[in-house]
Amino acid sequence: MATRIVAAPGKIRSKNNSLVWLSAASLVVFFIIWYGLVESGIISKALLSPPAEVLTTFISKFSNRAPDGATLGAHFKTSLTLALTGYITAVVVGAPLGLLMGWYKKVDSIVKPIFEVIRPIPPIAWIPLAILWFGIGLPAKAFIIWLSAFVPSVINSYAGIKLTEPVLINMSRTFGATNWETFLRVGVPSALAMVFTGLRLSLSSAWMTLVAAELLAATEGLGYMIQMGRTLARPDVIIVGMLTIGLTGAAMAFILERFEGKLAPWRRS
Amino acid sequence: MNAKASPAEIFSRFLPLTSLLLIIIVWQFAATGGYFGKSLPSPVAVVNQFVDMLAEPVGKTILGGHIWASMRRVLTAFAVAVLIGIPMGLLMGWNKKAEAIIKPIFEIFRPIPPIAWIPLAILWFGIEETPKVFICFIGAFIPAVMNAYTGIRFTDPLLLDAARSQGANLRQLFKEVAVPSALPAIFAGLQNGLSLCWMCVLAAEMVGAEEGVGYLILRGMDMSNPAMIITGMLIIGAVGALIAVGLRYVERWVCPWKREISM
């Protein structure tokens, strides 16, 4: 049994080559099992495509509109535009609102109760109402995605600014800062970490909700693509779509993390 | 709270209630005023709808039946996810070889939102119970593994040293130190997983089901009955909040040493 506790923390972090090889081997075995299950017929090709076929489909989908009516790039662009539009507008409203809610008691007691009613309702549950209100088009989806990003960005900014050290607030007051100045110079920077947590959660929430919305009502987009893959019984298309969704989500999270490092350099991850 | 409160204090204490009441009143007038046509039901209509659904079936069953149908799927999936996910996460966090083997494969699946599994799940399992439970399983499984894993990895080395100096062997270090110190993180993962589960069951039921709360709101949409949708949404929110509170009680019971941390 190899465990990390034998070495004191952080002292011995020599790169362990055998572990890297183990990881590589594990991935290889994973793909071999996948390949074997499909090629041997244990799992029908109608249900799961072998890895090579997924790769071929992935490459051909860059230029091929079949079978779902658009190239991978077009689906990707539709989804990304929608998600980012909803996300950015939500965050721009949500984070400041959360900060204000956490700082000003009056705003808090007015907004919070309404918020507490809306908060536990998953954004997906808004889909039927949104479709009923706005029809199947873009506004309905935009609304749902906006809502899904809005809620976490408010909650985390709110919690973040509530945790501001009272010492820092008092320090600022003794230097003669007004409440508004203290809010801007002390409250907001010290809440920044939590604000960013909110931004990250909002992003993954928006991305997931987008998929759900596109599954239910869309004519283009990655969610639509995997839904079509199911209708046409094309597991390769579904898997390509899923992997694209996963990769895009991971990439966006990564970019946001980089951005956070730039904006709040005093924080160490 | 002191006995004597100034009018201003009393006012601010009732401000939250006032704000809710105000919203409901505005909502009522907006709905009955006819500015939104039929698309916005009044609060009274929502309450009536709720009372109706308690006894009158929508589709196959009454409101309670729909809630139970969704709960059953969520709880089944959640139980399986916890039983597999937590041991797997603990193993990954404790044993470097296990980590090297499991983590790369896990990392392929981790960023894929559980909802994106719906088409594949339907392709594989049809449209009966299995695909819904499967989607919920994915929703709960990933946070269960991740939090058990990070929980173990962030065990305070000082505590491990303390236990070693007291003569603990590897197995005892794991059982007596690493696992208990990971428990708060594990519970955070369960909390997260359960709310994801609840969201997934909705999505799965909306894509195709004959009972469950997701079916209920979609049915409301098909019937152009916004009162039914809003009732459904409020129920979904309430049940989600209740299961979160329930889990918090379980946590307080399992981890009595944890100091209260508000919000």
Next chain:
Amino acid sequence: MEARNIDVKSEISCQHLYKSFPGMDGNVTEVLKDVNLSVAKNEFLVILGPGQCGKTTLLNIMAGLDSSDSGEILLNDVPVSGPNPNLGLVFQRMALMPWKTVMGNVSMGLKFRGVSKKEREEKARYFINLVGLSGFEKSYPYQLSGGMKQRVGIARAYCSDPEVLLMDEPFGALDAQTRYMMEEEILRIWEKAKRTVVFVTNNIEEAIYLGDRIVLLSRCPATVKAVYPIDLARPRQFTDSRFLEVRQKIADNTDLAL
């Protein structure tokens, strides 16, 4: 408990210890350089050294939690090669298990050794009582003050019945008032249940107040600079003229950074 008398035979000793750590920039930081010391049975030895001079490393090596690059620790003439039930450790940061009650924390060593619940609770209760925490058996660490937590730490170290107690700046995290009180307490406990004690501190008064002997370490890399036997009668007074004399003598010879 049986009273043990000071035995001239050395119980634990360090022989030519060397230790260095690889630094961030690839350089190697030498922490211990030829450290030699020996402690007699039931002696209260204080290791006094400036902050960051490798005292904790030295104690961790003595406790068998860490290993030296060269040299060895002898416990009753047998080399120490890992954690040993005969070596009890008290940590500066208490290191109590937050999920265990006072009883659970104190009796954990016995639990690890497979002692029955009844027996270990009986023994733990004796030491909880000894450190003055009767009535708090069922409390969790978060419900205790800093001084009380460290009492639990001391009782825990005692409860495994070690021959040697290693204490790593046990009162370093306490406020001054509590610290004075705990200094008196540790002597009271030690008088009642004599063990060999190696007590690490960076506080010169604490060292003189407590120690039978003081080993003065140099700045990094740590090496033994001088050894002072303290032949003042206990209880010692901080304002006593001979106390101050010793204090002056040691202070003149230290690299204690202020």
